[in-house]
Amino acid sequence: MRPSDQITAAHSLLAALPQPALLIVGTDRILSANDKVEALLGEGLSGRHLITVIRQPSVLEAIERCEQTRAKQQARYLGQDVRNELTYRVTCGYVDMREIRGVLVSFEDISQAEAMGQMRRDFVANVSHELRTPLTALMGFIETLQGPAAADAGARDRFLSIMSNEASRMNRLVSDLLSLSQVVAEARLRPSQQLDLNMLLVETLNGLGPVLEEANVTIDRQLPDGPVIVPGDHDQLRQVFTNLLENAIKYGGRDNTVTLRLSQNPRDPVLRGAGVRVDVIDRGPGIEAVHLPRLTERFYRIDSHRSREMGGTGLGLAIVKHIVNRHRGRLKIQSVEGQGSTFSVLLPLDL
Numbered sequence: 001m002r003p004s005d006q007i008t009a010a011h012s013l014l015a016a017l018p019q020p021a022l023l024i025v026g027t028d029r030i031l032s033a034n035d036k037v038e039a040l041l042g043e044g045l046s047g048r049h050l051i052t053v054i055r056q057p058s059v060l061e062a063i064e065r066c067e068q069t070r071a072k073q074q075a076r077y078l079g080q081d082v083r084n085e086l087t088y089r090v091t092c093g094y095v096d097m098r099e100i101r102g103v104l105v106s107f108e109d110i111s112q113a114e115a116m117g118q119m120r121r122d123f124v125a126n127v128s129h130e131l132r133t134p135l136t137a138l139m140g141f142i143e144t145l146q147g148p149a150a151a152d153a154g155a156r157d158r159f160l161s162i163m164s165n166e167a168s169r170m171n172r173l174v175s176d177l178l179s180l181s182q183v184v185a186e187a188r189l190r191p192s193q194q195l196d197l198n199m200l201l202v203e204t205l206n207g208l209g210p211v212l213e214e215a216n217v218t219i220d221r222q223l224p225d226g227p228v229i230v231p232g233d234h235d236q237l238r239q240v241f242t243n244l245l246e247n248a249i250k251y252g253g254r255d256n257t258v259t260l261r262l263s264q265n266p267r268d269p270v271l272r273g274a275g276v277r278v279d280v281i282d283r284g285p286g287i288e289a290v291h292l293p294r295l296t297e298r299f300y301r302i303d304s305h306r307s308r309e310m311g312g313t314g315l316g317l318a319i320v321k322h323i324v325n326r327h328r329g330r331l332k333i334q335s336v337e338g339q340g341s342t343f344s345v346l347l348p349l350d351l
Contacts (some may be wrong), residue, residue, distance in 0.1 A: 007032060007046070009099035017106065020088075023095070024050060024063055025102040040079060040088075040107060059090050059105075066092035066103045077107060086111045126299040130173055130313070134166035169313075176315040180298075183236065183322040191327060195234050196227040197276060197347070198262060204241045205260070208249070217249050222261035228276055230347050236323045243316045244280040244343045252282030252340065270330050274349040281342045287335040295333055296321040320345075 010023045010032035020037035022030050022045060030053065033045035041053050054060060054077070062075035072093050079086040088107040095104045141159040149155040205212075205219055212219065248258045259281040268275040287295070287302065294300045299314035324331045328348055335341035 006099060009097075013095075013100065013104075020107040022105050023100065023102050024067070024105060026067075031100075031102060037107060062090060062092050063103050063105060066094055070094040070096075084111065087114045123298060126314075127173075127177065130299065131170060134170050137166050138163055173313045173315075176313045176319065179239070180315055180319050180322065183319055183326065187322060187326050189326070191231050191233040191236075193231070193234065194229050195232050195237070197230050197232070197237070197278070198223055198226070198228045200234065200238055201241060201260060201262060201278065204238055204245065208242065208245055211246065211249055215249050216255045217252065218257045220257055220259040222259060222263075224262060224264075228262060228264065230276055230349055232327055232347065233323075236326070240320050240323050240345060241278065241280070243320050244345070247316065248280050248282035248284075248341075248343070252284035256283050258282050268346060268348075270332075270346055271348045275329075276347050276349065278345045278347075279342055280344075281340060283340040286337040286339055287333075287341055288337060289335075292333055292335060296331065 011034075014021050014023060014032050014034040014037075017034060017036075020034065020040050022033040022037050022041075025031045028050050030045050030048050030050060033041075038045055045053055050063065051060065056075075056077060058075040059077050062073040065071075066073040072091065074092070075090045077088040077090045079088060087110050089110050091106050091108065093104050093106075095102055141163050145156060145159055149159065201223060205221070211217075245258065245260065252258055259279065261277075261279040261281070263277050263279075264275075265277060266274050268277070291302050295302075296317045298318045301314050321331050324345055324347075330346040332344040332346065333341070334344070
């Protein structure tokens, strides 16, 4: 078969493949490459020596083994675009046709699967770390109460109080984990009920009465007189505003004021349509700008020790973000050090 006919047949074969692919003849020359692989490896690949295009040993070894054994081989190719590192599963298969004989090398983008796998591993590691600390404390106090402090009434009462706090912390963590799991599972289900957001905010504030009284925090209510109807899940939205208000009360500081504002916008540029905006504004110490993009990450804390002391699990804002996303809304965070923070929830009037 003439070389030109071989190249034409190879081009036709590779053009029909949905993945980036190239065909190697012998052990070193690229006979043909489709447009998708040229977007990945560069243009003008046909006719070039393989080693000038791919310099990763694991991929080169897989191609060589496939040529020698005629058996399918796999490897990983690590690439990079403008912003992210990319991972590809490289599959090498030997093609033995009348027109074409060589190694077909295809690239499957598994970057998202790799990222999800890493997220799951990080999540398990974080949960294990969060549970290990209170469990270690409980085991230590139980051992002490069974031994040296068995007859010490004062120590027993003090240790039991600490154990109760640690058990409560674990209970909050498990509760938040279950809540997060449920919210993630429902992420694609749009809420179908209609609710009065104004009334929901009033109910939320009433439920936080004891917390407000204990911290001596005043709520500046900037709410409309009439109902504001939006599509949404009542329990989930109440969870969102309970979390944001509790954070404002805790981190805004005692003897302070928290503003709760509800406003409507017939044409919100962020939502690209009619929407409502709920602002929770505290007058606390504020948050450094470097932390703002990461606040909604699971288990991310600005001050881990202070957060744990206040009963935080590091999951609250992650849950808020997932709920708001489910409602096709947006969560915006603004803060100025020394002036306080504003957490804004934007919700569309029509899903």
